[in-house]
Amino acid sequence: MLSTRKTLTAFAACCTAFSMSASAATELTIATVNNGHMIEMQKLSEEFEKQNPDIKLNWVTLEEGVLRQRVTTDIATKGGQFDVMTIGMYETPIWAEKGWLKEIETDAAYDVDDLLPSMRAGLSVDGKLYAVPFYGESSMVMYRKDLVDKAGMTVPDRATWGHIRDVAAAIHDPDNGVYGICLRGKPGWGDNTAFVTTMANSFGAQWFDENWKPQLNSPEWNHAVNFYVDLLSTYGPPGSSSNSFNEILALFNEGKCGMWIDATIAASFITDPKQSKVHDKVAFAQSPVAVTDRGANWLWAWALAVPAATQNTEAAQKFVTWATSKDYIKLVAEKNGWASVPTGTRQSTYETQAFLDAASFAEAELAAINSADPANSTQNPSPYVGVQFAAIPEFQAIGIATGQQLSSALAGKTTVEKALQSANKSADREMRKSGYYK
Known part of the structure; x- marks a missing residue:
């Protein structure tokens, strides 16, 4: 009888621990735009959740104009509604200077130097990266x-x-x-x-x-x-x-x-x-x-940023670096082919022969991105x-x-x-x- 009680007690303790562990899962709310690459990211994010079972992703997918309004209001009021925001080259430097964004922390595996210089520069302030490009474009x-x-x-x-x-x-x-x-x-x-x-x-x-x-x-x-x-x-x-x-x-x-x-x-x-x-x-x-x-x-990047008001900084950082990594690009290529990968972000993409073979637009796209100059965009001097x-x-x-x-x-x-x-x-x-x- 005593042995049975010990077994039941141990089982109850185990269940309680499992329940506490499950309830302790971090939930990230991600605001993004309703275009093809972002929708595909949502589908493939099951891979991220498998690799990180302690993180659950909740998606808020919005039309471009509505997204801009929602994230701007939330971050300006420190609402904390979103843990990850999809923003661009316009918002990133302005919001970073106001202290509204977390600096993005990357490790050696992320290879930040592989990011196209124009994309990295447009998402940085004083050499610090405050958003990471999911895809870039001209x-x-x-x-x-x-x-x-x-x-x-x-x-x-x-x-x-x-x-x-x-x-x-x-x-x-x-x-x-x-x-x-x-x-x-x-x-x-x-x-x-x-x-x-x-x-x-x-x-x-x-x-x-x-x-x-x-x-x-x-x-x-x-x-x-x-x-x-x-x-x-x-x-x-x-x-x-x-x-x-x-x-x-x-x-x-x-x-x-x-x-x-x-x-x-x-x-x-x-x-x-x-x-x-x-x-x-x-x-x-x-x-x-x-x-x-x-x-x-033009020059633009839809990028992923972590607002300063989030309570889930570590998990949010982990997600944004996963979704903008070389490995994510390879994951899309494996699932959908190299012609379907998000482009305009990494030099290594344009050095991959399988991508060049599959994407008839690669040369024209990169030429357009490289030719855009935000600091010299008008015929007459502008401030x-x-x-x-x-x-x-x-x-x-x-x-x-x-x-x-x-x-x-x-x-x-x-x-x-x-x-x-x-x-x-x-x-x-x-x-x-x-x-x-x-």
């Missing part, structure tokens, strides 16, 4: 080579915008469901504003002069935006003012876009036979220019850093307001001139309020 021309060849046209690197318009006109065939060109029109500082800024840069425009005065009502902005609205209204799909990355990706994969100028990361989706009906008909070129090639293509944004806290509000005006002009609800005047007034108000000038 922008480039993606086009239907079969349609362009049939029309007797070509799309060279750094074509003029006038030539791009001529190509769009030549391949535009709406009666057969093909539109000459697809471009972002959905309002947002990271949506239509980002694309139009690169276009405006090439027309010689800039966000601010050297005294921080907004320049949105300049002739250069007016020329660029009128060209954009006319181009998309004439040769773009209906409803362009509502289209963002995912909407245009779906159109392109269905064979409905003759040309698309957008994030280089799209190349891995439109060349995927499982997703794209035109995967074998696509070619690539460097972004168009007007009067200068400065700032003609800010950034290609498709100005890296100041006020830009988020300014970019959102501008994007709304651009979308309204594209939808025909206002003229380009009135849209830019309104955007310039909003920008001026923000800059005065923040004390840049009186």
